[in-house]
Amino acid sequence: MDVKHVGLREIKKRMTRDAIAAAALKLAEQKGLNEVTVEEIAREAFVSPRTISNYFASKEEAVLAAGDLGIEKVLDEFSSRPSDEPPLRALRELLSDYAREHPDHLRGASKMTRLEQLNPTLRPHRIAREVEMVEMLSARVAARTGTSVTSDLYPSVVASAAMTAMITSLAIWSREELSDESLPRLIEDAFNMMTAGYPMTRQEPRTTDAPVETSSP
Amino acid sequence: MDVKHVGLREIKKRMTRDAIAAAALKLAEQKGLNEVTVEEIAREAFVSPRTISNYFASKEEAVLAAGDLGIEKVLDEFSSRPSDEPPLRALRELLSDYAREHPDHLRGASKMTRLEQLNPTLRPHRIAREVEMVEMLSARVAARTGTSVTSDLYPSVVASAAMTAMITSLAIWSREELSDESLPRLIEDAFNMMTAGYPMTRQEPRTTDAPVETSSP
DNA sequence: TGCTAGATTGCGGGACATGCAAAAATCCCG
DNA sequence: CGGGATTTTTGCATGTCCCGCAATCTAGCA
Numbered sequence: 001m002d003v004k005h006v007g008l009r010e011i012k013k014r015m016t017r018d019a020i021a022a023a024a025l026k027l028a029e030q031k032g033l034n035e036v037t038v039e040e041i042a043r044e045a046f047v048s049p050r051t052i053s054n055y056f057a058s059k060e061e062a063v064l065a066a067g068d069l070g071i072e073k074v075l076d077e078f079s080s081r082p083s084d085e086p087p088l089r090a091l092r093e094l095l096s097d098y099a100r101e102h103p104d105h106l107r108g109a110s111k112m113t114r115l116e117q118l119n120p121t122l123r124p125h126r127i128a129r130e131v132e133m134v135e136m137l138s139a140r141v142a143a144r145t146g147t148s149v150t151s152d153l154y155p156s157v158v159a160s161a162a163m164t165a166m167i168t169s170l171a172i173w174s175r176e177e178l179s180d181e182s183l184p185r186l187i188e189d190a191f192n193m194m195t196a197g198y199p200m201t202r203q204e205p206r207t208t209d210a211p212v213e214t215s216s217p
Numbered sequence: 218m219d220v221k222h223v224g225l226r227e228i229k230k231r232m233t234r235d236a237i238a239a240a241a242l243k244l245a246e247q248k249g250l251n252e253v254t255v256e257e258i259a260r261e262a263f264v265s266p267r268t269i270s271n272y273f274a275s276k277e278e279a280v281l282a283a284g285d286l287g288i289e290k291v292l293d294e295f296s297s298r299p300s301d302e303p304p305l306r307a308l309r310e311l312l313s314d315y316a317r318e319h320p321d322h323l324r325g326a327s328k329m330t331r332l333e334q335l336n337p338t339l340r341p342h343r344i345a346r347e348v349e350m351v352e353m354l355s356a357r358v359a360a361r362t363g364t365s366v367t368s369d370l371y372p373s374v375v376a377s378a379a380m381t382a383m384i385t386s387l388a389i390w391s392r393e394e395l396s397d398e399s400l401p402r403l404i405e406d407a408f409n410m411m412t413a414g415y416p417m418t419r420q421e422p423r424t425t426d427a428p429v430e431t432s433s434p
Numbered sequence: 435t436g437c438t439a440g441a442t443t444g445c446g447g448g449a450c451a452t453g454c455a456a457a458a459a460t461c462c463c464g
Numbered sequence: 465c466g467g468g469a470t471t472t473t474t475g476c477a478t479g480t481c482c483c484g485c486a487a488t489c490t491a492g493c494a
Contacts, residue, residue: 009440009491016442037480048443053482088415123348124341131344145417150392153407156385158415164377168370175367190370195414198375200303200362226460226471233473254449265474270451 017055017065019045024059025066025115033059033119060125067112068129070105071166074098075136083144091162092191096184099169103180110174134163165190234272234282236262241276242283242332250276250336277342284329285346287322288383291315292353300361308379309408313401316386320397327391347384351376382407 023044027036038059042049056062074094081090099106116122137159142149149155169186172178178186193199240261244253255276259266273279291311298307316323333339354376359366366372386403389395395403410416 012491013441038482039480049481050443050445050483051441054442057482059481086415086417124345127344127348128341131340151389153385153389153403153410156388157381157407157410160381160385161378161411161415164374164381168373168377171373172368172370186370190374193370193374194378194411197412197414198303198305198378229460230472255451256449266450267452267474267476268472271473274451276450 016045016047016051020047020052020055021062021066024062028059028063028115028119033063033115033121058125060122063115063122064112064125064129067109067115069109069133070102071095071098071133075140078137079140079144086195087141087144087158088162088191088195092165092188095162095166096187096191099183099187103183106170106173106183110170113171113174130163130167134159137162161194162191165194233262233264233268237264237269237272238279238283241279245276245280245332245336250280250332250338275342277339280332280339281329281342281346284326284332286326286350286383287319288312288315288350292357295354296357296361303412304358304361304375305379305408305412309382309405312379312383313404313408316400316404317398320400323387323390323400327387330388330391347380351380354379378411379408382411 020041024036024041027040027044036059038049038052041059041062042052045052052062056065077094078087078090081094112122112126116126134156138149138155141147141158142152142155145154147154165187169183169190173183173186237258241253241258244257244261253276255266255269258276258279259269262269269279273282294311295304295307298311329339329343333343351373355366355372358364358375359369359372362371364371382404386400386407390400390403
């Protein structure tokens, strides 16, 4: 009586939800989110405007739902790792692996970043979602290390570092239009930088202003 | 012709702005932000509702403006430091000093955290402001170290780490209702944890659950 | 098939953000 | 000191949005 019986109900619910999100994203990409009304989204998704309000608190959240990172799984994998392993090492592995295995998904998520620059209204909501992730991750880190989220710095600081590694890697990867293979490297670099205590990088020869190579093969 | 002539105009502008923010904060503390209309805020601040829209894009931003961290100055001080000093060391000094010298101001900012838990609508906006700070700081770090915000991980990662140190310290300091003197220590601890490469802290004796000492001298 | 719980819809009200133009306040220079 | 120029404040009107409520429709199950 809990999460059992994934009946047609739940399925259809998720379908309409996805339909709404997809419609919102599509229209936002076409015209810019400000020029899109919920009524249009409703038509595009074959639902009533009222229904949209039932699923999302705002247009923004609808759009955001379409470009989700899908990292929840990573969280679970993290928890089922040997707990004597340093959290940041585990997260480095998990996140770079994730980037290796789902580049397409992350391409989608980075499209969202573009959209965001075009529609500033999206920013607050997207960032809020990130912070939610950080909080969930903090809880797991705390559980793993026997520390407290409310009174110890450690879990939040570590979780935030991991998310930062992911996000800034994604940002650079997207801005520079790099290849799929380079994202995992970026993520690992970011984590390494952190676990090395943020050494001042007297510019490495390549990163400064000369592009690695032309990105297209 | 730039920032000169701080005429009566500019002064009054800032005054009304502050008045609006203060009014919004006061009412939000009383009734919860959702139960407060812009019209009420307008009455409380002796302005027209329309004027509020001239200054802030939403109620939320008005409230937020009242609990600002006021770290802009720190940014400037950061830029005028010897640039051979590692950024995180400089920021550790600057931010812990800031906490030492303006605990009252930070108390105010931490009140905002409480309000936020009561009014979830505030979260996105507040976090967005934090990210703005990170971006400004990233730019300064980049300028300092000769790296690029758009193509190097370093500046964003460092800036984000610093802001994380500040924010999580504030959060714990506020939740645990610690003394004024313990905030700078927390901040320094956070930075030290980072520059030490996030060692797994098998709980240090004091931070876990025993308060440092009674806060009153 | 028929009953029940859950989902969708329509309607209506309250609130907000924004453009525009008029009115008030401030500034600057003669 | 005074009057024109500039900026800020204000009122009004419009379009949109969010949400509560009640009615309708649909899936689930006996």
